[in-house]
Amino acid sequence: xxxxxxxxxxxxxxxxxxxxxxxxxxxxxxxxxxxxxxxxxxxxxxxxxxxxxxxxxxxxxxxxxxxxxxxxxxxxxxxxxxxxxxxxxxxxxxxxxxxxxxxxxxxxxxxxxxxxxxxxxxxxxxxxxxxxxxxxxxxxxxxxxxxxxxxxxxxxxxxxxxxxxxxxxxxxxxxxxxxxxxxxxxxxxxxxxxxxxxxxxxxxxxxxxxxxxxxxxxxxxxxxxxxxxxxxxxxxxxxxxxxxxxxxxxxxxx
Amino acid sequence: xxxxxxxxxxxxxxxxxxxxxxxxxxxxxxxxxxxxxxxxxxxxxxxxxxxxxxxxxxxxxxxxxxxxxxxxxxxxxxxxxxxxxxxxxxxxxxxxxxxxxxxxxxxxxxxxxxxxxxxxxxxxxxxxxxxxxxxxxxxxxxxxxxxxxxxxxxxxxxxxxxxxxxxxxxxxxxxxxxxxxxxxxxxxxxxxxxxxxxxxxxxxxxxxxxxxxxxxxxxxxxxxxxxxxxxxxxxxxxxxxxxxxxxxxxxxxxxxxxxxxxxxxxxxxxxxxxxxxxxxxxxxxxxxxxxxxxxxxxxxxxxxxxxxxxxxxxxxxxxxxxxxxxxxxxxxxxxxxxxxxxxxxxxxxxxxxxx
Ligand SMILES: Cc1ncc(C[n+]2csc(CCOP(=O)(O)OP(=O)(O)O)c2C)c(N)n1
Ligand code: SF4
Ligand SMILES: [Mg+2]
Numbered sequence: 001x002x003x004x005x006x007x008x009x010x011x012x013x014x015x016x017x018x019x020x021x022x023x024x025x026x027x028x029x030x031x032x033x034x035x036x037x038x039x040x041x042x043x044x045x046x047x048x049x050x051x052x053x054x055x056x057x058x059x060x061x062x063x064x065x066x067x068x069x070x071x072x073x074x075x076x077x078x079x080x081x082x083x084x085x086x087x088x089x090x091x092x093x094x095x096x097x098x099x100x101x102x103x104x105x106x107x108x109x110x111x112x113x114x115x116x117x118x119x120x121x122x123x124x125x126x127x128x129x130x131x132x133x134x135x136x137x138x139x140x141x142x143x144x145x146x147x148x149x150x151x152x153x154x155x156x157x158x159x160x161x162x163x164x165x166x167x168x169x170x171x172x173x174x175x176x177x178x179x180x181x182x183x184x185x186x187x188x189x190x191x192x193x194x195x196x197x198x199x200x201x202x203x204x205x206x207x208x209x210x211x212x213x214x215x216x217x218x219x220x221x222x223x224x225x226x227x228x229x230x231x232x233x234x235x236x237x238x239x240x241x242x243x244x245x246x247x248x249x250x251x252x253x254x
Numbered sequence: 255x256x257x258x259x260x261x262x263x264x265x266x267x268x269x270x271x272x273x274x275x276x277x278x279x280x281x282x283x284x285x286x287x288x289x290x291x292x293x294x295x296x297x298x299x300x301x302x303x304x305x306x307x308x309x310x311x312x313x314x315x316x317x318x319x320x321x322x323x324x325x326x327x328x329x330x331x332x333x334x335x336x337x338x339x340x341x342x343x344x345x346x347x348x349x350x351x352x353x354x355x356x357x358x359x360x361x362x363x364x365x366x367x368x369x370x371x372x373x374x375x376x377x378x379x380x381x382x383x384x385x386x387x388x389x390x391x392x393x394x395x396x397x398x399x400x401x402x403x404x405x406x407x408x409x410x411x412x413x414x415x416x417x418x419x420x421x422x423x424x425x426x427x428x429x430x431x432x433x434x435x436x437x438x439x440x441x442x443x444x445x446x447x448x449x450x451x452x453x454x455x456x457x458x459x460x461x462x463x464x465x466x467x468x469x470x471x472x473x474x475x476x477x478x479x480x481x482x483x484x485x486x487x488x489x490x491x492x493x494x495x496x497x498x499x500x501x502x503x504x505x506x507x508x509x510x511x512x513x514x515x516x517x518x519x520x521x522x523x524x525x526x527x528x529x530x531x532x533x534x535x536x537x538x539x540x541x542x543x544x545x546x547x548x549x550x551x552x553x554x555x556x557x558x559x560x561x562x563x564x565x566x567x568x569x570x571x572x573x574x575x576x577x578x579x580x581x582x583x584x585x586x587x588x589x590x591x592x593x594x595x596x597x598x599x600x601x602x603x604x605x606x607x608x609x
Contacts, residue, residue, distance in 0.1 A: 087322025
């Protein structure tokens with residue numbers, strides 16, 4: 001098929017959703033953030049809720065998420081996204097609200113805001129990008145960094161005796177009556193990305209029914225922070241992250 | 255017909271918030287201001303006006319909830335006391351940086367640290383000089399009565415939206431806890447306007463709204479700062495508020511704000527009884543500060559005593575206003591202690607007249 005034919009409308013099978021802007025992503029090559037953005041944007045598109053969605057960006061590599069999502073967005077201070085989202089949702093209850101947060105943002109500095117938003121059962125979606133590291137600030141240890149894993153602040157590997165164990169926020173929030181749907185996914189293969197998208201879509205549909213907090217963890221890679229090629233990082237993630245952070249639904253509404 | 259009540263300062267502010275058409279209140283209990291959230295929870299304004307009230311898990315969360323609601327163009331507020339306001343410093347800086355309107359009340363207690371639950375004015379610097387990081391300003395209203403506390407809730411929201419800037423009411427444990435006669439204003443409607451700067455859901459005919467204080471390019475961040483500074487100059491031009499008492503023939507001047515100004519006024523009357531011609535200037539806004547009014551009086555009086563319930567904070571602004579024209583001294587009690595009129599008169603005699 002000639003190139004002209006491929007891009008003619010009747011032959012297009014996949015295109016960029018208009019809920020993503022045309023700005024060039026600033027993420028490192030092979031980083032999971034871009035795919036995660038796309039899955040969420042496609043869900044907003046398919047549900048036809050672009051004009052009714054308000055997002056909250058974190059502090060972390062995805063601090064500029066509002067450049068890419070073509071929805072109204074607020075930028076929160078580091079860790080405070082669930083509190084900001086609470087202020088939005090409580091005063092705009094008819095809107096679809098989501099936060100998009102890294103593991104440092106959600107599981108370290110924002111632990112209190114996260115747990116309490118989930119405990120109150122705030123009716124919004126929390127998207128949690130767990131890459132086991134502080135990507136933005138140059139690869140320091142996160143609360144989710146694996147035992148023995150090297151980072152710039154655990155240069156000899158995470159010593160759980162002095163540095164604590166990786167924090168499983170997703171299992172924690174699943175224990176709370178306020179959460180409705182809690183799942184752990186990944187976006188490193190097309191099949192996994194599709195599963196993530198299905199999870200995000202379900203979460204948005206539950207939000208419409210005011211069922212409580214939906215929490216979607218996406219175990220993701222950080223080729224730059226992990227000092228690996230994108231392909232190596234995905235393999236390393238499968239071999240090391242998934243055993244500790246197993247994929248699948250943790251809590252589904254009855 | 256006038257709606258006159260006998261009310262506690264904190265409860266009156268809570269009632270004023272409902273009547274000002276506030277959309278949301280987020281707060282965390284702390285003495286001496288917990289009556290605000292208690293009153294609101296009892297009153298259940300969701301039924302009266304639709305106003306949302308939520309007890310947050312911390313002051314950090316409360317101020318960020320305010321940020322979220324304010325970013326949607328809602329009238330949002332919080333109240334706290336000194337240690338809690340310290341926790342809000344981060345959020346206030348973000349709110350100022352993102353140019354969002356909101357109302358924050360500090361019912362000040364003595365510090366530093368956990369300090370005391372007794373009244374104080376030792377958060378003056380924190381309120382008017384920053385508190386959080388970056389070059390930002392809060393508009394700071396300093397009520398001296400329960401009536402002013404009520405009126406400033408309404409005025410505070412008006413100024414917050416006029417300038418898209420956080421407004422603080424700098425109250426203290428005396429005004430928050432005491433009961434006084436107060437005239438309540440009529441119920442104001444809640445906002446229905448959708449502001450162009452607010453995240454209300456993207457419309458097909460406009461770009462998405464982004465509420466942020468982040469500009470990675472320093473040229474852009476400098477522009478933001480220049481815009482903020484221009485706004486602050488406007489505030490300084492338009493919003494200075496103060497009252498002066500017996501200043502026309504004054505040979506000496508007291509400067510005092512809030513509850514302390516009431517005690518100082520009594521000291522002024524006692525001095526006048528003794529033939530000492532002293533006046534009182536009471537800033538009602540401490541940012542913007544009445545520099546010009548004080549500077550004018552500085553040319554007329556032999557000395558100025560800044561009377562404060564702290565170790566000497568506003569006195570620095572008084573000195574800036576006076577600019578060397580006359581002697582400026584400070585008198586204060588602190589750590590929760592309240593000066594008596596006799597002590598203040600004595601300080602005037604020792605530090606200014608005799609000094
Ligand atoms: C109050 C505060 N403390 C520290 C920082 C510095 N900081 C920025 S991003 C970040 C960590 C981000 O890591 P994560 O949330 O895991 O996101 P990632 O970049 O990995 O996606 C830190 C510590 C900050 N911006 N604000
Ligand atoms: S530093 Fe890591 S998380 Fe950040 S963009 Fe690069 S690869 Fe992604
Ligand atoms: Mg991370």
